[in-house]
Amino acid sequence: xxxxxxxxxxxxxxxxxxxxxxxxxxxxxxxxxxxxxxxxxxxxxxxxxxxxxxxxxxxxxxxxxxxxxxxxxxxxxxxxxxxxxxxxxxxxxxxxxxxxxxxxxxxxxxxxxxxxxxxxxxxxxxxxxxxxxxxxxxxxxxxxxxxxxxxxxxxxxxxxxxxxxxxxx
Numbered sequence: 001x002x003x004x005x006x007x008x009x010x011x012x013x014x015x016x017x018x019x020x021x022x023x024x025x026x027x028x029x030x031x032x033x034x035x036x037x038x039x040x041x042x043x044x045x046x047x048x049x050x051x052x053x054x055x056x057x058x059x060x061x062x063x064x065x066x067x068x069x070x071x072x073x074x075x076x077x078x079x080x081x082x083x084x085x086x087x088x089x090x091x092x093x094x095x096x097x098x099x100x101x102x103x104x105x106x107x108x109x110x111x112x113x114x115x116x117x118x119x120x121x122x123x124x125x126x127x128x129x130x131x132x133x134x135x136x137x138x139x140x141x142x143x144x145x146x147x148x149x150x151x152x153x154x155x156x157x158x159x160x161x162x163x164x165x166x167x168x169x
């Protein structure tokens with residue numbers, strides 16, 4: 001007895017001997033690729049919505065870390081002449097913002113503002129212009145000023161100094 005393959009009218013997909021229609025392998029690959037692309041797209045959109053805080057607001061979740069960060073305070077502009085030695089006079093102008101560990105420390109910063117300005121001026125006047133050049137110089141300046149600010153503010157604490165403007169002339 002010979003087995004015959006039957007074909008449905010209008011189908012160009014051959015049927016198996018049991019009468020089931022065989023799906024070509026290329027069709028399965030396309031289906032898997034389409035499903036995988038859809039899953040990746042939805043995951044990306046969901047991740048972006050979560051990162052921006054949309055999902056937290058919709059589900060009643062907690063606020064994002066960016067909205068929970070403690071406050072900071074802008075320091076007055078500081079202009080200081082640098083230790084240029086026998087060379088031409090050099091100046092630096094800095095506008096900075098202190099990021100505080102606790103928002104209630106803003107009063108301590110305002111009270112210690114003259115002391116902080118004095119510490120900045122004293123430290124900057126001892127620096128040479130070449131010490132401030134480049135990202136390494138800015139990093140060292142940030143670390144040194146942060147250490148001095150934390151000494152002046154104790155027991156309050158600053159977590160970072162952000163330079164909003166730094167000009168060396």
